[in-house]
Amino acid sequence: MLRVENLDVFYGDAQALDAVSLEVERGAIVAIVGANGAGKTSLIRAIAGMHKPARGRILFGATDIAGWPSHRVCNLGIGQVAEGRQIFPTLSVAENLAMGALLPRARARREENHERVLALFPVLAERSRQAAGTLSGGEQQMLAIGRCLMGAPELIMFDEPSLGLAPAVAHHLLGTIRALNRDGLTCLLVEQNVALSLKLAGRAYVLENGRITLTGTGSELLADDRVRSAYLGL
Amino acid sequence: MTFDVYLNVVVAGILTGLVYGLMALGLSVIFGVVRIVNFAHGEMMSIAMYLAVVLFSSFGLDPLVMLVPIAAVMFAFGYVLQAGLINPFITRPEHSQFLLVVALAIIIVNALLIVFGPDARTVQTSYAYDSFQLGPVLVDASKAYAGGAAIAFAAALFAFFRYSRVGTAIRACADNYTGALVIGLNVKRLYALTFALGMACVGAAGCMMTLIVDVTPIIGPAYTLLAFVIVITGGLGSMAGALFGGILIGLTEALAGLIFTPSAKSMFAFAILVLVLLFRPQGLLGQRLS
Numbered sequence: 001m002l003r004v005e006n007l008d009v010f011y012g013d014a015q016a017l018d019a020v021s022l023e024v025e026r027g028a029i030v031a032i033v034g035a036n037g038a039g040k041t042s043l044i045r046a047i048a049g050m051h052k053p054a055r056g057r058i059l060f061g062a063t064d065i066a067g068w069p070s071h072r073v074c075n076l077g078i079g080q081v082a083e084g085r086q087i088f089p090t091l092s093v094a095e096n097l098a099m100g101a102l103l104p105r106a107r108a109r110r111e112e113n114h115e116r117v118l119a120l121f122p123v124l125a126e127r128s129r130q131a132a133g134t135l136s137g138g139e140q141q142m143l144a145i146g147r148c149l150m151g152a153p154e155l156i157m158f159d160e161p162s163l164g165l166a167p168a169v170a171h172h173l174l175g176t177i178r179a180l181n182r183d184g185l186t187c188l189l190v191e192q193n194v195a196l197s198l199k200l201a202g203r204a205y206v207l208e209n210g211r212i213t214l215t216g217t218g219s220e221l222l223a224d225d226r227v228r229s230a231y232l233g234l
Numbered sequence: 235m236t237f238d239v240y241l242n243v244v245v246a247g248i249l250t251g252l253v254y255g256l257m258a259l260g261l262s263v264i265f266g267v268v269r270i271v272n273f274a275h276g277e278m279m280s281i282a283m284y285l286a287v288v289l290f291s292s293f294g295l296d297p298l299v300m301l302v303p304i305a306a307v308m309f310a311f312g313y314v315l316q317a318g319l320i321n322p323f324i325t326r327p328e329h330s331q332f333l334l335v336v337a338l339a340i341i342i343v344n345a346l347l348i349v350f351g352p353d354a355r356t357v358q359t360s361y362a363y364d365s366f367q368l369g370p371v372l373v374d375a376s377k378a379y380a381g382g383a384a385i386a387f388a389a390a391l392f393a394f395f396r397y398s399r400v401g402t403a404i405r406a407c408a409d410n411y412t413g414a415l416v417i418g419l420n421v422k423r424l425y426a427l428t429f430a431l432g433m434a435c436v437g438a439a440g441c442m443m444t445l446i447v448d449v450t451p452i453i454g455p456a457y458t459l460l461a462f463v464i465v466i467t468g469g470l471g472s473m474a475g476a477l478f479g480g481i482l483i484g485l486t487e488a489l490a491g492l493i494f495t496p497s498a499k500s501m502f503a504f505a506i507l508v509l510v511l512l513f514r515p516q517g518l519l520g521q522r523l524s
Contacts, residue, residue: 048415048416050412050415050416069420070415070416070418071418071419071420071421073418074417074418075418079417080416080417082412082413082416084412086410086412086413086416087410087413088405088406088409088410088413088414089409089410090405090409091402091405091406091409095402095406096406098399098402099402099403099406099417099419100417102399102403102417102418102419103417103418147417148417151417151418
């Protein structure tokens, strides 16, 4: 479904990604694991059209979307739950959700998706008139996911969805991602909780200093000594 | 002087202030969303004023009737300007944005000088000397119409931002730029639309101003400055603040003209600006930046 080939990304003179290639199959959960500054967010931003890559191809289906602006990328069905949630704090919860459905691809199914999101996160219905900035961290993350689902994506890229959340809330959230995946949504997951994300993922990549250094199934990487010592502290 | 005179001047000041507020509203909306400081704001209003003057002197069309088409023309002008010229400067440092907009201001003033010459032009409507008697208050008809039109225009703009999907999307861009990109809002198009709306405010306000003041090509810089004073007094980025600041400055100017001398009115407007910056730097209705 999504294929990244030899992607180079620069921020000024600093190279954030160096010949990164990876593949996300339809219906899969693929995890990207790596330390802070390894290039995980750069990768997501490049795919999302928020930062132009210097070289390489990003194929979504048969279309090379490298360098496309973000609104066109989103309209192809590539959604994003960004790091830091990036909700609209002064807009109400209902308005935040409505903004997610402004994509041309999502307009026809607005009502249907809205009901689906409220069924998934009933708390968003209770808080619909409240300013989004007054929600708790966990509720804001639900809103960010709900807003993304309003855009009717086929693939969602999650960037550190559990960051800053209490462990119980984080667990619940990753359970939600698993449930969405069972319903047919393809997921690219960047998560600081390495053990949890490897358990969830069919395939995973280890990103170090902008390069892919290791790849395998989630359970293979969980058993790998390098991964265990570097990311799991075992 | 009797109390009635003060009352008349207060009402006239508030009505003029509403038009000032509408002009400043354009500046505030553009800054609040696009984060571009439009140093050519008053100059752009003078374009609308000349459009109104020409339509009146050539075809006898009333500026208040022409307000809607002229606002539409300025809307289109603003859209093209933002999409073609200002959007490429969005990510550049502030001083290059400043130079771009100031260059535009200079070009506008001089183009108007070339086309219309330096002499002042006026609009003499049939109701220019009419007035209404409301109890003890004598209200100038031109100012009453202009103030009423300013309220209607501002209310329409408020409603657009509050209730329409596109207006909400523009607020979303102002709220969180990254968030807007993340969900695939076409930020550049929304920016162009915002600048266009700011220019529509200026277009409408310019039409109303022709009923109140004479038009010269060099009128622009004074109104750019006035718009800044109003927006900073009311609170940068606050729509209600821009209207409120406009009324306050209009009122101050009118009272200063009555109590002291008309040429002192700007001094009092600036004095208010200084007081606001000293005691409430975020503006009267503005929110403190965190």
